[in-house]
Amino acid sequence: AQSVSQHNHHVILSEAASLELGCNYSYGGTVNLFWYVQYPGQHLQLLLKYFSGDPLVKGIKGFEAEFIKSKFSFNLRKPSVQWSDTAEYFCAVKDTDKLIFGTGTRLQVFP
Amino acid sequence: DAEITQSPRHKITETGRQVTLACHQTWNHNNMFWYRQDLGHGLRLIHYSYGVQDTNKGEVSDGYSVSRSNTEDLPLTLESAASSQTSVYFCASAGQANEQFFGPGTRLTVL
Secondary structure (H helix, E strand, O other): OOOEEOOOOEEEEEOOOOEEEOOEEOOOOOOOEEEEEEOOOOOOEEEEEEOOOOOEEEOHHHOEEEEEHHHOEEEEEEOOOOHHHOEEEEEEEEEOOEEEEOOOEEEEEEO | OOOEEEEOOEEEEOOOOOEEEEEEEOOOOOEEEEEEEEOOOEEEEEEEEEEOOEEEEOOOOOOEEEOOOOOOEOOEEEOOOOHHHOEEEEEEEEOOOOOEEEOOOEEEEEO
16 A cells, blocks of 8 residues: 655744655555645645646645656645745545545744 | 535543544535544544445544445444544545545544
8 A cells, every 4th residue: 555754744944945845655656646735723725736747736825746756756845935834734645546644744934 | 615514623522422523525525534633643544435335444443433324424433432532533525536625623532
């Protein structure tokens, strides 16, 4: 079965800093990959997803992610974070019709 | 607008009691899921269903059960609540594209 690793458990940044959150999945073939965000006290919302095609995926709120098949990675990036990006971020991979989630990365952005 | 709702939003119960958490979606999705979210573990799949009368065990199904008598609802039952089941519970549903839509969550405390 698939598994997902998010190596950054807690990231602290100042506003305007660049962000990259790591995500690695366990094995290849055709993969569907997702990044979800959970703002404090809220439910998970989809940031972006990759099914096929262009490996550089644009999402909402200025986020993007790059699928690198050779590295089994799907890292999330944002060139300039804002205080409002403070949240928990989850990477997920589809396994049959289920999603397997990573343990999440907590991002804190200070003004 | 289609949505997914959960009730109650907060619940305090005692060890040994039976508890049922409701999940209702108006997306007309066949696939529905229950997760629990705990610090350091991310989201873990409890049970899932691919359609009416279909239920499947997830990663952490012990002590939980679900039933699917219609498309819209997937109630989660804790047969005999334990303190280890104190958690935040999220329901999700997914259509053909496997993008999961999450409910607002239920915070359950077992004393």
